[in-house]
Amino acid sequence: MNERYSQATWDARYRESDRVWSGNPNPRLVEHVTGLTPGDALDVGAGEGADSVWLARQGWQVTALDISPVALDRTRTHAEESGVTVATVQHDLLGDAPLPGSYDLVSAQFWHPPLDRFADFRDVLGAAVRPGGMLLVVGHHPADLSTGLRDGHGHAELLFTPEKVAALFAGDAWEVRVAAAPTREVAGADGPVTVTDSVLLAVRR
Structure with a gap:
């Protein structure tokens, strides 16, 4: 397995500090999900649980999925401290087992699969969306390379455009509602x- 995606790699990263991420929900999740009727949601690559907790506060029944049990421990702690319930599942997205269950919303924020597994946005994540449900994919755009912020990641080839993701969902099975490249300011x-x-929002017909 590619070590970049292994449990050992992510466990080690989370153990390096008490907090890796900001603790705030991803802004594109908030933008596209606020006001929707809550249902069952899967937070893919949940990390320390900021998105999961935000979704639970909006009334969603949330399953937080991550390869790292260290991250999921933090998700559970964050949920308990926030007074909400979040189920957690340890799962290797690049493994052979299908994702657990089917959902009204599957959210994948900044998951960048290896090039030979790019279709997993459709074949793995999309398969977990029930008919009428939504898949929200958000990732780093190749334009970010000019900012210098992504250079340190050393994986420029993994950045993608919304058009590249949208092409996976062409056809009668999906309705692509958003395929856009909005900008925002970061420190x-x-x-x-x-x-x-890079933002894709698609609805399974």
């Missing part, structure tokens, strides 16, 4: 930096 070493997100 950089020398001040605010404009970054670009």
Whole structure:
């Protein structure tokens, strides 16, 4: 298995500090899910649980999925401290087992699969969306390379455009409602930096 995606790699990363992420929900999740009728949601690559907790606060029944049990421990702690219920599942997205259950919403925020598994956005994540449900994919856009923020990741080839993801969902089985590359400002070493997100929102017919 590619070590970048292994449990050992992510466990080690989470153990490096008490908090890896900001603790705030991803802004594109908030943008596209606020106001929707809650149902069952799967938070893919849940990390420390900020998105899962936000969804639960909106009334969703949330399953937080991650390869790292260290991350899921933090998700459970965050949920308990926030007074909400979040189920957790340890799962290897690149393994052979299908995702557990089917959902009204599957959210994948900044999961960048290896090039030979790019179709897993459809074949693995999409398969977990029930008819009438939604898949929300958000990732780093190749335009971010010009900001210098992504250079340190060393995996420029994994960045993708919304058009590349949308092409996976062409046909009668899905309705692509959003395929966009909006920008936002983040804090950089020398001040605010404009970054670009690749956003896909598709509904299973």
